[in-house]
Amino acid sequence: xxxxxxxxxxxxxxxxxxxxxxxxxxxxxxxxxxxxxxxxxxxxxxxxxxxxxxxxxxxxxxxxxxxxxxxxxxxxxxxxxxxxxxxxxxxxxxxxxxxxxxxxxxxxxxxxx
Amino acid sequence: xxxxxxxxxxxxxxxxxxxxxxxxxxxxxxxxxxxxxxxxxxxxxxxxxxxxxxxxxxxxxxxxxxxxxxxxxxxxxxxxxxxxxxxxxxxxxxxxxxxxxxxxxxxx
Numbered sequence: 093x094x095x096x097x098x099x100x101x102x103x104x105x106x107x108x109x110x111x112x113x114x115x116x117x118x119x120x121x122x123x124x125x126x127x128x129x130x131x132x133x134x135x136x137x138x139x140x141x142x143x144x145x146x147x148x149x150x151x152x153x154x155x156x157x158x159x160x161x162x163x164x165x166x167x168x169x170x171x172x173x174x175x176x177x178x179x180x181x182x183x184x185x186x187x188x189x190x191x192x193x194x195x196x197x198x199x200x201x202x203x204x205x
Numbered sequence: 206x207x208x209x210x211x212x213x214x215x216x217x218x219x220x221x222x223x224x225x226x227x228x229x230x231x232x233x234x235x236x237x238x239x240x241x242x243x244x245x246x247x248x249x250x251x252x253x254x255x256x257x258x259x260x261x262x263x264x265x266x267x268x269x270x271x272x273x274x275x276x277x278x279x280x281x282x283x284x285x286x287x288x289x290x291x292x293x294x295x296x297x298x299x300x301x302x303x304x305x306x307x308x309x310x311x312x313x
Contacts, residue, residue, distance in 0.1 A: 134305035196248030
């Protein structure tokens, strides 16, 4: 158990809909990272927050957004969902603002039908 | 653009048959090279960090090494429980770039 929690575990929704994924980092970690993992693309970095501020952006679509709250939990919002958004979404946390050693949550499996 | 390439894509070994996984990287301003293990349907689990060429790290049957262009994950006398996908990642100026992984299957 990494200490990172993610909810929900599974999510099935229709195209065009909007969903919110939630992540609670390990106690004491200030950085939260979001990743998307699909079979053909591997693990793709989406966005990083450090102590409430956006720190780095990767291959995140404009339809996706995220935030980190004062209690350090984070939410990833996915809107206007397409079939291609079906994937595993992982949250990871680390103590510092640089990549370093990251601890991953169990993931949310999103299926768009 | 930072790139991390892992080979082979898949590897099948007999229990006790040692081998190595390769990770080639082109990462600007490399700050560190990381190895993770991922079991099916689970999040990656951190294994090692390597910072400079020549560095080696060991954990049980795994040893990671680093050169200026590549990293290797050596698996000595593997057991079936070592079966997993092994991911390599390079940290550059901004964040981690992951390779697509090597899926290792160890048969008894």
